[in-house]
């Protein structure tokens with residue numbers, strides 16, 4: 001781990017704007033989001049004392065049942081973005097794009113509360129955001145969100161865990177800032193992260209195995225076969241049910257995260273949403289020397305047709321992400337795989 005330098009997030013943003021003055025509005029927006037994140041962290045930190053944060057309400061646009069904390073976080077971040085140079089917001093918790101200051105230069109995609117299934121049981125949750133230039137188009141209110149992830153000027157996520165961390169890129173590396181609660185200041189603790197290219201840890205919700213396509217089944221099966229299979233090394237598995245927690249672990253110690261599309265109804269493109277989950281994560285990962293695809297295609301090149309569009313996601317150590325792609329394009333030997341491979345898990349080493 002790089003030694004904590006203690007630089008504050010504000011000082012880092014000042015330095016980034018000095019490096020590239022076109023980032024001034026992006027930096028102002030990040031400052032607003034960071035202030036709101038501290039408030040949400042306070043609420044998360046009170047756990048059940050803050051009330052039943054997992055209480056179920058309406059369904060959001062993606063069909064998920066909204067939890068109380070989803071709505072609280074959404075409202076707090078929208079308040080923050082009203083005070084920032086932001087024209088419009090695509091939020092997981094709002095059906096349509098929310099217009100704030102039409103003349104402002106930026107658009108923000110946000111997952112106000114990531115890992116919602118963890119709320120009621122007091123496990124790690126987070127927030128994810130991507131910032132991009134506003135695009136004006138006569139007949140399309142969503143035009144700003146119909147550009148590839150490469151147009152993002154910044155991306156980040158917050159982890160409300162044992163510590164509250166603010167993970168950020170403005171296109172000049174990925175860094176982790178940790179909240180010094182006594183000061184109410186985020187301070188640099190992991191500078192210019194570089195994700196190890198190869199690692200022995202994968203993250204996937206293994207309960208969905210029977211729903212995966214052949215390449216994912218084969219990739220995971222080979223990880224599970226360890227030294228007795230073609231990977232010739234043993235793997236460990238983690239699944240936190242919070243994308244932000246898995247992403248922070250991958251940034252710090254490497255590994256590969258997979259949320260593939262599967263055969264369940266509505267999961268053909270997986271569970272995660274391109275604009276406010278996979279594209280911000282992809283920017284952060286690539287800026288840390290890692291990779292992010294939908295299994296085959298670079299996530300940052302993808303363009304959303306709808307603001308809540310889902311996309312499969314594979315990210316992490318670059319060699320592992322590349323290895324997954326070889327299972328899709330048939331470069332992996334099918335040797336030893338029965339024609340019924342995967343239906344009944346016939347391979348038993």
Ligand SMILES: O=P(O)(O)OC[C@H]1O[C@](O)(COP(=O)(O)O)[C@@H](O)[C@@H]1O
Nearest residue numbers: 111113114115116117205241242243
């Ligand atoms: O419950 P599953 O299918 O394992 O999915 C877990 C994934 O769903 C998510 O919770 C989706 O995010 P939201 O909670 O913001 O909807 C991710 O954080 C997490 O990686």
Ligand SMILES: [Mg+2]
Nearest residue numbers: 111113114115
């Ligand atoms: Mg989420």
Ligand SMILES: [Mg+2]
Nearest residue numbers: 092111113114
């Ligand atoms: Mg969410």
